Amino acid sequence: MKILVADDDPQLVRALRITLAAHGYDVVAAADGPAAIALAAREHPELVLLDLGMPRLDGVEVIHALRGWTQVPIIVVSGRTGSADKVDALDAGADDYITKPFQIDELLARLRALARRAAPVTGEPVLAFADVEIDLAAKAVERGGERVHLTPTEWRMLEFLARHPGALVTRQTLLKEIWASDQVSDSGYLRLYMSQLRKKLEADPSAPRHLLTESGMGYRLVP
Structure with missing residues (x-):
């Protein structure tokens, strides 16, 4: 490279x-x-x-x-x-x-x-970390081989982070992607949905290793 x-x-x-x-x-x-x-x-x-x-x-x-x-x-x-x-x-x-x-x-x-x-994606786009598998094509998430139910908003947030693995995604970018508007302000919505995702996908939601918060900036999904 x-x-x-x-x-x-x-x-x-x-x-x-x-x-x-x-x-x-x-x-x-x-x-x-x-x-x-x-x-x-x-x-x-x-x-x-x-x-x-x-x-x-x-x-x-x-x-x-x-x-x-x-x-x-x-x-x-x-x-x-x-x-x-x-x-x-x-x-x-x-x-x-x-x-x-x-x-x-x-x-x-x-x-x-x-x-x-x-890197160019080959085959079906699937992102995995720990015992979690995110199938972007099927819009499905499994943990330990079992299907995880996500709300539509939780899925949109996870999907956007998963399509940018390792990269810092700002709060404003997520707000725009999830609600399709530049006018939506963060009144705790993102923290709430991130907390729910951690409960469903992290081994220890109180000490996340994959769904990370970058203080004052945004969020990052680390495979």
Whole structure:
């Protein structure tokens, strides 16, 4: 897999080159926003690691530019920890957000998750975790070989998360997908439905391992 690293910190870029190459990734790098866009157009990377605070073009502007012609997975890697920065990046079209400093194992796990998401689906689309199997084509869920009854809203929420495994899905995106409106505000609906899904699908709903909440941002389904 070819990865574009867009960051103006040469030490970080060098460290990522060495680490990612050791795990079998091919790395190309850009030090500013326009260079990142040009390199993406020329090299056609399969995933982009993008800093928000780059020279000449802000990372959010780079995301907007890329989304004008490609759906390549984008992980923002930034020192900005504010929820507004995260929401702006995700709303612009980023698939995930990780803050600096980060553990390389976490970054590699997120790379693998997005690679699975971007990989072409063969056969019937089925997602499995623990003893749960989600059949997206049949719109059915089984746990331990037994059918699990979900309400229509629970299914829509689970289905959208399952179609984006490993990726962070914002609350606003889920609200729009479930209720087909930008005007619906979250008055606890998502927390309620997520709680119900955990009771039905997690081994320990109070300590979920697969249906995760990203505080202040949204939710993630980790297979």
